Structure formats: structure tokens, C-alpha cells
Amino acid sequence: MNILEEIIELKKNELKEKSKIIPLDRLRDSQRLYSVRNFYEALSLEGVQVIAEIKRKSPALGNINIDAKPNVVAKSYEANGAACISILTDRKYFGGQLEFIQQVKTAVDLPILRKDFIISEYQIWESFHSGADAILLIADAIERELLKDLYELAIELGLHVIIETHNVGHLDWVCNLRPKIIGVNCRDLTSMSADISWFEKVINELPKESIWVAESGINNYADLQYIYQLGFQAALVGTLLMKSEDPGLALAKLLYKN
Numbered sequence: 001m002n003i004l005e006e007i008i009e010l011k012k013n014e015l016k017e018k019s020k021i022i023p024l025d026r027l028r029d030s031q032r033l034y035s036v037r038n039f040y041e042a043l044s045l046e047g048v049q050v051i052a053e054i055k056r057k058s059p060a061l062g063n064i065n066i067d068a069k070p071n072v073v074a075k076s077y078e079a080n081g082a083a084c085i086s087i088l089t090d091r092k093y094f095g096g097q098l099e100f101i102q103q104v105k106t107a108v109d110l111p112i113l114r115k116d117f118i119i120s121e122y123q124i125w126e127s128f129h130s131g132a133d134a135i136l137l138i139a140d141a142i143e144r145e146l147l148k149d150l151y152e153l154a155i156e157l158g159l160h161v162i163i164e165t166h167n168v169g170h171l172d173w174v175c176n177l178r179p180k181i182i183g184v185n186c187r188d189l190t191s192m193s194a195d196i197s198w199f200e201k202v203i204n205e206l207p208k209e210s211i212w213v214a215e216s217g218i219n220n221y222a223d224l225q226y227i228y229q230l231g232f233q234a235a236l237v238g239t240l241l242m243k244s245e246d247p248g249l250a251l252a253k254l255l256y257k258n
Contacts (some may be wrong), residue, residue, distance in 0.1 A: 003059050003192060007093055008141055011117050024122050030129045039111035039134035039160040040180055042083045043211050045253055048228040049083035050214065051113060052251055053238030054104070056088075056095030060192040065242045070100040071107035076226075076248025078108040081255045084134075085115040086236055098130050105131040113162065124153050131257060134160040136183065139170040145233055151177060162213055166198075171205040185237070187216035196223060202231050207221070 001009070043049045054070050057063045074085050085108065088094040088103055097115075104112055115133035116123065119142050127135050135154055137147050137186040147163070154161050163174050164183035174182065184202055187194040196217035206212055215236045227235055237254065244250035 004141060005085040007059075007117050009118060010081060010092060013117050015120055015122055018126075019122060024125070026052075027122065027125045027129065029177065030125075032129050032131070034105055034131040037111035037157045039084055039113065040117075042111050042212065043213070043234045044123070045083065046233065048224050049234040050081065050224075050251065050255065051084045051086050051234060051236040052077040052082035052113065052241055053086040053236060053249070054096075054100065055086075055170050055242050057093070058192075058239065059093050060063060061239065061243075064239060065247070066095055068242065068247070071103045072174075073247050074104040074108045074110075075245065077251055078110050080231060080248040080252040082110060082111060082251060083234065084111045085114045086136075086238065088238070089114055089116045091139075098126065101127075101130045101132050109189065111160075118150065121144070121150065124150055124157070124159075126159045132159065134162065134181075136162045136164055138162060138169050139165040139174050144170075144173050148177060151179070164213075168202055168205060171202065173214060175205075175207045175254040178207070183207060183213040184208045184232075186216040196226070199227055199230055199232065206231075218254075221256075224254065 014137055033052045052184055054073050056066045056068050057179055064211045088096040090096050101112055111133040113129045113134045115136045137150055144251055151161055162183040163179045164185050166185045166188055184199055186196050186198040194217040198213055212232040213234045214232040218235050218237045241247040241250045
């Protein structure tokens, strides 16, 4: 069993336990307390936009910044040029919590992406009611029909969606969904190894009308310029920023060629 399969199996067990505490019908009837911010519009500005990520640990590196306070990091990201904020909510592998979304939502005005391994309708409603403005769906992690159903539900609720893949073989059917935002991850989630040159191999397969988001492998200003020249309008950056003592300052250095 590779790491992706291990994570998905854990998610299934987590969801069984969560649904015992708060059944899906009850979750659907809950009320969202926050307006939905326009994640898509934030990525549509001129130049390459950065989705700055709050990631306290990872399967590849272990603890990165395990004691980081999400609201503090988010404020620093906002002050230093982030277009949006991504919050990893997986607890075991990434040190996250669903509650981090609310903590960040009340601290900044930027749109928020819930990044997790979303495999069920339950998580879509959970994301909506927690205050997320966008979600990530991973084509490599779930069957295409399930992804299509989850995508349509999220859109119906007014959320934006990044559909992500590392597999060129998935791009045909992903493109058929006409996603407004498509994510290309240069990290192979089965092995957790990243190769930034992989972005160049897939650009001819990406839908021209979508916003392209480059995920993983971004380590400096030159990398941002590289992906921008390829046609990517945005980059999702986490580890580089979070391993710094001051993630916001690290973002400023990334954006302004320091």
C-alpha cells in the first residue's frame, strides 16, 4: 500500500466516526456563518498569484512548523502578497484541523482553500459550513464519477474547486468537466517525490480557458517565473514558506526576487 492509498483508507475510517457524531442529514441542515469569497477572481489578476499554504507537517518531511498558529501565519501571508490561503486540514499526516479554517477566516480577508483528501459528500458539506471558499479534489485519489458528483455539489453550493492531478491519463476526462481552475501537482502522491520539470510536460494537455495552478516544487523566484512563462497563472506554495521562521517574510522574498 503506497502513502496515498494509506491516507485514503484512513479518511474512510475518519468519516465513519465523524458521521456517527454528526450525521450527514444534520450537517446539511447546518447554517454557514460566512459569506463565500471569490477564490477564482483572486487568481485572475495579472502576473503569477500565490496561494500560500498553512502546512505544519508532511509525510515526506515530518514536522515542518508544528507549533505554527494558523491565524498568525495567515495575517503574515496577507500582509506580504498572498492572493489566497490554503489550509491543510488533515490531522495525522499534515498536522491540520478543520477548525483552522474558522480561525483564519476571522483573521484575514483572503479567500480560503480547504486542502485535504476529499472523498465524500460529507466533506463537501463540512468544507462549506466550516467557512472554506474553495476545495481541492484530487483526480488521482478517487474514481471519476465520484469526483464529478463532488465537483457538481461544490459548485452548486457556490464553492470554487481546484481539480488536481499528477497523471496525464486523467487530463482528458478532467478537461471534459470544463473546470474553471485546474491544478497540476509535480509531486507524485504515491512516492511523495517532486520534479518541477514535469509542469512543462503537460501544458499542451491543459484546457486553455482554465486557470492553471502549479503545485509543489516551487522553491524560488526563478521557479515562479518559469511556471508563469509556461502559462500558469498561480502557484500553490507551502513547504518553502512554512519551514521559515517567518512564513510571511519568506513569501515576500519569493515574490520580489530577494
